[in-house]
Amino acid sequence: MRERSLAIRSFTDLANPTRFVALAGRLLPWLASLTVLLFAIGLTLCFTTAADYQQGETVRIMYIHVPAAWLAMMGYTVMAASALGTLVWRHPLADVAAKCAAPIGAGFTALALVTGSLWGKPMWGTWWVWDARLTSFFILFLMYLGLIALNRAMDDAGRAAKVAAVLILVGFVNIPIIKFSVDWWNTLHQPASVLRLGGSAIDPEFRRPLLVMALAFTCLFFTLHLAAMRTEIWRRRIAAMRRQAARGAASA
């Protein structure tokens, strides 16, 4: 391989899958080590900081729950941006990015739901409340699962990508409406909820581990996303080679 030609000089060079694979191969070890390092620092901070005088030890759940929730939303934003890339610029890597972000985003959404539930049990006394935030997240989870199911149901990757992109974008436009409607619904059904967590600003004591953990989870997301994209490119390459081989065999 000529090393020079593989250098990424501009954003458009990223459109070349071969260059992307080479770049991903070079970046991945660094990103993975950074992720491990950040998690090491973050987890140490998580367990060494003082417990909250009100919530006790359960405040430590927040260090996982909140970053997971952020990443669940960021995952969908990444998908929406990629969907725009697919539909508007027909960027060849955009549909790969959208497809690979879905399982990872769904994983983080599930994590946010599970930890939220585990947080809710000792704090609110119940595993699940139809709280506005929880409900919107549950709907987000359903949307992720629907998109994964759609990707799995279609054979032709290119066509699946465009159709999924439409759905992702409509879902993205819909998220504020869903959020708004669920808020409305929630205030209607449980006025003056005492179950809400105190909306006060987070104490700096808790902010530091939270931020480090958020960074660690973000790094983890991008590491996984990059690796999954590389695999997806390989998968398509394999399919193309198989077709090629079949065609060659047929014409020979």
Add this chain to the structure above:
Amino acid sequence: MSAHLAYVAASYGAALLVVAGLVSWVVLDARARRRELQALEEAGIRRRSAGGGAP
């Protein structure tokens, strides 16, 4: 307090489970594809534009 600790442990366990699941999915998938790619290349099948085009 100890009961609360169980919830904390469970949520960290869940996080571990989800992260481990995602990581192993990505790693195993990558390994399988890489092996497949190698097998195909050994069989003498090249991409149309071997050396740097889009597949």
Add this chain to the structure above:
Amino acid sequence: MMALYLRDLKLATRAGGGALTGILFFLAVVAVVPFGLGPDLKLLARVGPAMLWIGALLASLLGLDRLFQAEREDGALDVMLMQETPLVLVVFVKCLAHWTASGLPLVLISPLLGLFLNMEPAAILATMLTLLAGTPAITLIGAMGAAVAVALPRGGLLVSILVLPLVVPVLIFGVSAAYAAVEDPAPFLPPFLILIAISLFFAVIGPAAAAVALRASSE
């Protein structure tokens, strides 16, 4: 356009069209509710609007995957794609026809089912009004799902899964407006107007997205 509207209407209402199935499904769903909840008339009156809404939602999702499927099978879809009239408009007209054939009957039959559920006249009227305003939104969002389903070998169930999360707002505002008409402190108009706004919003978004998806899946 008018011809397309009439043609779709005719296709949907004649034997083998999906319109009647939807109504029957709606009837069956609502008829099953008392068996699940018990024959307590007070309870039924309380859950009535919600049950009617959920029934109507499921019934309108039921026939949606057929919206473009038949056209795809007989090739009419390709003609529509090549026509000079914008595809968005064609999709919109098809949605209108679909709603007239399968959504409107649901609205018309809902008062009868309301009587079964021991609902007050005001609640029945409110539910009917909200259904009238809300079911077009379901069809219009569903059109996108139907366009997606065209590209799938077996799309039917997947369409419902994809569309259901997106219609949650419609359900929320529809039901809360219906309840607001009966329960005193809550005002009827704000949720009703929001419901109409959602319908209008998706009258723009839905057909546009469906048109893009149709083009993508037929390339």
